Amino acid sequence: MQKVSIICVGKMKEKFYIDAAAEYVKRLSRFCKLEIVELPEDRLPDDPSQAQIDAALAKEAEAIRAKLPASAYIIAMCVEGKTRSSEELARLMAESANQGGSHLVFLIGGSFGLHPSVKALAAVKLSMSPMTFPHHLARVMLLEQIYRGYQINAGSKYHK
Secondary structure (H helix, E strand, C coil): CEEEEEEEECCCCCHHHHHHHHHHHHHHCCCEEEEEEEECCCCCCCCCCHHHHHHHHHHHHHHHHHHCCCCCEEEEEEEEEEECCHHHHHHHHHHHHHCCCCEEEEEECECCECCHHHHCCCCEEEECCCCCCCHHHHHHHHHHHHHHHHHHHHCCCCCC
16 A cells, blocks of 8 residues: 655644545545644744745755655645646556555645755655645645545546
């Protein structure tokens, strides 16, 4: 069974996000061993300077690197990443498993994204859309897409 980790900066507080994520975590238990790692988001003032943002991203990057398992296939969620269809993501997941990538790791940054050094570690940079989403919603959307990918690969009718 493939292992999937989602390493995300920021803790979900809103019940509706927590409930939605829990539903997909439950559904995914049939397809993979899922682990969600929440890392603290560095607190910044209301109007931070670029230097403050850069320092926060560097600190978050250090925490992310400390949680990265060895020899994992890393996918960074970032706005400059490539958008892919659900079918393309399903193929990517299947290909990584077929090439010995038994551990997929998705990275979701906080409010200011991911530090460039973390993005550089990724085999794939993935964008959900050119639109901006709250990172907690992005987590729910990612969980749904991972679930959809397993459903597509299983040939189920979930994906229409």
